[in-house]
Amino acid sequence: MKRAIIVAGILSLAISGFAQKTEFTRQDTLRGSITAEREWWDLTYYHLSVAVDPSDSSFTGSNLIQYRVLDTKQKMQIDLQPPMKIKRIIQNGEEQKFVRDGNAWFVTLNRKQQVGDVNEILMECSGKPKVSRRPPWDGGVSWRKDDNGNDFIVTTNQGDGASLWWPCKDHPYDEPDSMLISITFPDHLMDVSNGRLREVEQNNNGTKTAHWFVANPINAYGVNINIGNYVHWHEVFKGEKGDLDCDYWVLDYSLGKAKKHFKQAPMMLEAFEHWYGPYPFYEDGYKLVEVPYPGMEHQSSVTYGNGFKNGYGGRDISGSGWGEKFDFIIIHESGHEWFANNVTNRDEADMWIHESFTAYSEGLFVDYHWGKEAGAEYCRGVRQNIYNDRPVLGTHGVNYPGSGDMYPKGTNMLHTLRQIIDDDEEWRQLLRSINKDFYHKTVKTTEIEQYIIRKTDRDFQSFFNQYLRDTRIPTLEYAIRNGVIIYRWANCVDGFNMPVKVYINGSLTWLNPSQRWITFEAEQPVTSVVVDKDFYVAGFCITKPEK
Numbered sequence: 001m002k003r004a005i006i007v008a009g010i011l012s013l014a015i016s017g018f019a020q021k022t023e024f025t026r027q028d029t030l031r032g033s034i035t036a037e038r039e040w041w042d043l044t045y046y047h048l049s050v051a052v053d054p055s056d057s058s059f060t061g062s063n064l065i066q067y068r069v070l071d072t073k074q075k076m077q078i079d080l081q082p083p084m085k086i087k088r089i090i091q092n093g094e095e096q097k098f099v100r101d102g103n104a105w106f107v108t109l110n111r112k113q114q115v116g117d118v119n120e121i122l123m124e125c126s127g128k129p130k131v132s133r134r135p136p137w138d139g140g141v142s143w144r145k146d147d148n149g150n151d152f153i154v155t156t157n158q159g160d161g162a163s164l165w166w167p168c169k170d171h172p173y174d175e176p177d178s179m180l181i182s183i184t185f186p187d188h189l190m191d192v193s194n195g196r197l198r199e200v201e202q203n204n205n206g207t208k209t210a211h212w213f214v215a216n217p218i219n220a221y222g223v224n225i226n227i228g229n230y231v232h233w234h235e236v237f238k239g240e241k242g243d244l245d246c247d248y249w250v251l252d253y254s255l256g257k258a259k260k261h262f263k264q265a266p267m268m269l270e271a272f273e274h275w276y277g278p279y280p281f282y283e284d285g286y287k288l289v290e291v292p293y294p295g296m297e298h299q300s301s302v303t304y305g306n307g308f309k310n311g312y313g314g315r316d317i318s319g320s321g322w323g324e325k326f327d328f329i330i331i332h333e334s335g336h337e338w339f340a341n342n343v344t345n346r347d348e349a350d351m352w353i354h355e356s357f358t359a360y361s362e363g364l365f366v367d368y369h370w371g372k373e374a375g376a377e378y379c380r381g382v383r384q385n386i387y388n389d390r391p392v393l394g395t396h397g398v399n400y401p402g403s404g405d406m407y408p409k410g411t412n413m414l415h416t417l418r419q420i421i422d423d424d425e426e427w428r429q430l431l432r433s434i435n436k437d438f439y440h441k442t443v444k445t446t447e448i449e450q451y452i453i454r455k456t457d458r459d460f461q462s463f464f465n466q467y468l469r470d471t472r473i474p475t476l477e478y479a480i481r482n483g484v485i486i487y488r489w490a491n492c493v494d495g496f497n498m499p500v501k502v503y504i505n506g507s508l509t510w511l512n513p514s515q516r517w518i519t520f521e522a523e524q525p526v527t528s529v530v531v532d533k534d535f536y537v538a539g540f541c542i543t544k545p546e547k
Contacts, residue, residue: 356410
């Protein structure tokens with residue numbers, strides 16, 4: 001399989017569109033930083049109401065924003081990207097003055113904002129939102145037709161931002177505690193969005209309105225609209241926290257194959273509850289929703305368009321054979337319920353937290369169902385997709401994630417970390433504790449690093465510096481001289497001191513290299529050294545063994 005094809009498959013987000021960037025604009029800063037106009041108010045609730053009109057590809061609606069005042073300021077930043085426009089902003093029945101600066105809209109509030117108050121502001125908007133030409137890599141709205149000619153309308157906006165189609169606080173650091181999503185659409189179709197369906201209201205103009213309530217905090221990019229000729233079935237998963245409602249929405253003609261293929265969903269839930277802990281959104285349920293693009297991790301509304309095939313569009317991205325055993329989209333995108341939707345990056349630069357842990361979950365799924373070595377083979381297999389083009393960690397404050405290597409390299413960073421810990425139950429409890437202790441929180445890279453260091457009581461800082469902040473593959477250089485091995489780390493960050501498992505004369509041995517030469521004398525003269533294949537490192541013999 002060609003590397004380019006594999007990589008195109010695995011980078012299932014807009015990350016693949018980010019090239020190396022060294023200069024940033026004011027708009028990058030307005031989008032990517034916690035501005036003074038954002039930091040003084042804390043989101044508590046959204047009521048998003050959108051009427052979708054396929055006749056002219058337009059959205060019309062409003063967003064009621066409830067917030068808690070943290071500081072006595074009067075200017076608020078709301079994000080909405082053209083060609084969508086804010087028409088009116090209302091607080092306490094009064095229209096507020098606002099100005100636009102690119103994608104940011106600045107509102108000067110009439111009412112004095114008092115610390116501790118919980119206030120509301122209503123944003124009315126309309127327009128023809130950006131059309132996605134290649135979802136989900138290109139954000140926007142897709143106006144499609146299904147095989148029977150019915151409208152099939154969906155939103156995708158990770159990377160490009162939720163503000164492509166609705167006015168919101170479009171930065172990952174702040175999430176509403178809950179949300180009501182009310183979508184109006186042609187009455188012969190159905191909308192599926194996040195959370196639980198409260199009611200479907202029949203209007204008198206040939207439309208219906210579906211009201212979906214999200215009881216948990218939700219990231220803006222996870223909010224979605226899916227309108228189509230859907231049919232639905234339901235089942236209950238007996239999970240760690242009791243009964244979990246699982247709902248499946250597919251086009252009418254997909255029902256037969258979907259019922260068979262979606263049996264992988266409870267298999268996923270069983271595996272990930274084992275490794276990561278309880279599904280994070282029992283109150284909102286789990287949904288799998290058919291869409292006309294590969295798929296995305298919309299919270300409690302995971303979207304699916306992988307053709308009811310295993311692999312990614314029928315291809316095994318690992319080349320190991322194990323990727324043919326499961327549907328990549330069901331497993332990967334659902335894995336994001338734990339890492340992305342539960343544990344959420346606080347800045348786009350920290351997106352590896354979403355993608356590395358979730359990409360690694362594919363191997364954990366294989367491990368759970370087919371054994372530890374099978375999972376390891378899968379993780380090693382995805383190394384062929386690593387470019388080492390730029391660091392996995394992005395640039396903070398400017399909406400700029402790191403390299404797409406956050407998928408395959410992130411997988412192998414975590415797989416390597418598991419080898420160092422060398423205790424599978426300790427490793428499992430670490431993964432579960434991350435989801436428990438950062439439950440429904442936004443986090444920074446440094447928080448995850450320090451948490452792992454503290455929980456394991458090991459100094460992994462140089463390890464994270466190597467794999468997150470550098471592009472080089474650490475190399476174990478060694479030489480065999482007179483039956484004795486000398487070794488060191490090279491091609492690495494300063495202070496890199498990762499222990500590594502090797503096989504000396506076929507026997508397992510742990511080495512503790514530094515960047516200075518260290519001598520190791522075995523009981524028998526050393527004739528061969530092989531680095532354990534589950535460590536993402538290179539081994540380089542600088543002197544051939546003596547005969």
